[in-house]
Amino acid sequence: MAVSDAWLGGLYGLLIGDALGVPYEFHRPQDIPPYGEIEMTPPPGFRRAHRGVPPGTWSDDGAQALCLLESLAVCGRFSLEDFSRRLSDWYQSGAWAVDGVVFDVGIQTGEALSAYRRGTPPERCGLLRPEGKGNGALMRVLPLALWHQGSDWELVQDAHCQCLITHGHPCNQVCCALYCLAARALLRGEPPAAALAWAVSTLRELYREMLDYAQELEWSVRPDGPWEGEGSGYVVDCLRSAFMLLERSDSYEEAVKGAVLLGDDTDTTACVAGGLAGIRFGLRGIPRRWYDALRGKEAVEELLARL
Template identity: 50%
Template sequence: MPLSPQARLRGGLFGLLIGDALGVPYEFHSAVSISTVSRIEMAPPPDFERTHDGVPPGTWSDDGAQTLALLDALARDRELDLEMFAGNLQDWFHRGAFTPDGKVFDVGLQTQRALQQLASGVAPAVAGPVDERDNGNGSLMRCLPVIMVTTSHEEIIRLACKQSLVTHGHARSQLCCALYCLTAVGILENMSAADAVRAAEDELLTRYAGTAEEAELKVALDGRFDAPQGSGYVVDSFWSAIHCLLSTRSYEDCVKRAITLGNDTDTTAAVAGGLAGIVYGEEALPARWLATLRGKEIVERLLAKL
């Protein structure tokens, strides 16, 4: 039976959160060190030196918290009030909002800089650093909720780019967010994952032909020719997630593959897991991981606002 849009969207959101939580203990480890792990689970084997020791299994990190911060802002204003969204991010960073237990344990350096800018009074639309080296994956990892409130591809592109501005202002970061959201909505519209990626590429190439953004878009698209590394660079992060999605045939295999790439494991698994959740639907999420995921009541409250 074809999956309903609700099953796909819930699968995408919970798939992102599960992927994030699953990747937390393995963050910053090399692919080689993770390849020796016989069992990738929410709680790694006892002999594995887990990252963020002391964080309970099933806890999402900054990826999940910022995703929920964006979801809340979009639920309250579908045009996305950037002041409101920036306030949500500040509430997360300073007070642990949108976390399972009020604790913040993982924050990207570029996001920290943007939050400092916001705290000093800089407007949210220009708070995100804009240098070429400021192309981390911090806005890509959270942008999935855009497709939960939009009714057209035009809106998707606009809001995907808009939400990025607060922490990642460079055009390359914005375009990767648009590429991700268009891919996600293509799957939601019952395209295969591979066709959805190609359609997203074609749509953005047509839209930005002859503009200043065209060169940055081509840089982003050229990333598909590089070997996946699971790094924090936004272009690699997107294509590493796509590699995991297209080279596997289940949600579980997809996010495990993301983690075996090493490096930014929680984000790669979150980005890949969001798409895989849309492909396979909520019922395909492993029951043991969903049961271990903390803070599910927070997610349900936010979903009820939509």
């Protein structure tokens, strides 16, 4: 497969956005430092989230995305069983966590992976909370879009399936599918507005006979209105926030700093928005100071060599 500047921008954009957002997580927008002071190391006096975590460290978002990319590289296709096993290895022993330390995990994800370890089939683990609609599957799905060589429908099916181990509700599946289609269009070089419009129209066509999924797209995601979000952990709001930032930003830096300025779930919003912005602006569009500050790059480079 071709690993282009846009491809690398997507992967590193995800990881760097995640790491940038980690120290600002759980803060209200009014408590976030000004735009010019948002960096991997927050300004003096700022009360950091995860204070024991060194700057430049990705969180559960990046680790789970790398579990997915490794699974795809090893299996040559999406395998729910293999991917679920790798997520369990991350949760239990720190696989793909920087320094092997798992310092952040969503409640629903933790419950689902604990159930998987006890023997619950992966298809059922993500429905232990039937109405669970956190962004835990959306934050990790981008490697699927980067890797996938199949049809749009095959990409959508795999995007649905990767949700099942932790976030099985159809709303989560729809958000991941729409995100992957948007990433596919950006990889073709389409500008943001055109990429998002194509993704919506394509998904509508694919969902013509899937009424439950079509309803989630139209009633929950609401793709006909302007893309606006508040940076929360709700999967629809996270998706809408990322699309809003993609459309409004003229650089990678502007997109991920904008995500942090929303407050709340800053690492995941910056991760989800950063992956798309990384594709749009390429690896060369990511500030070098952030790339240099990212910890754990050596393991990522080894994985890329295996691709």
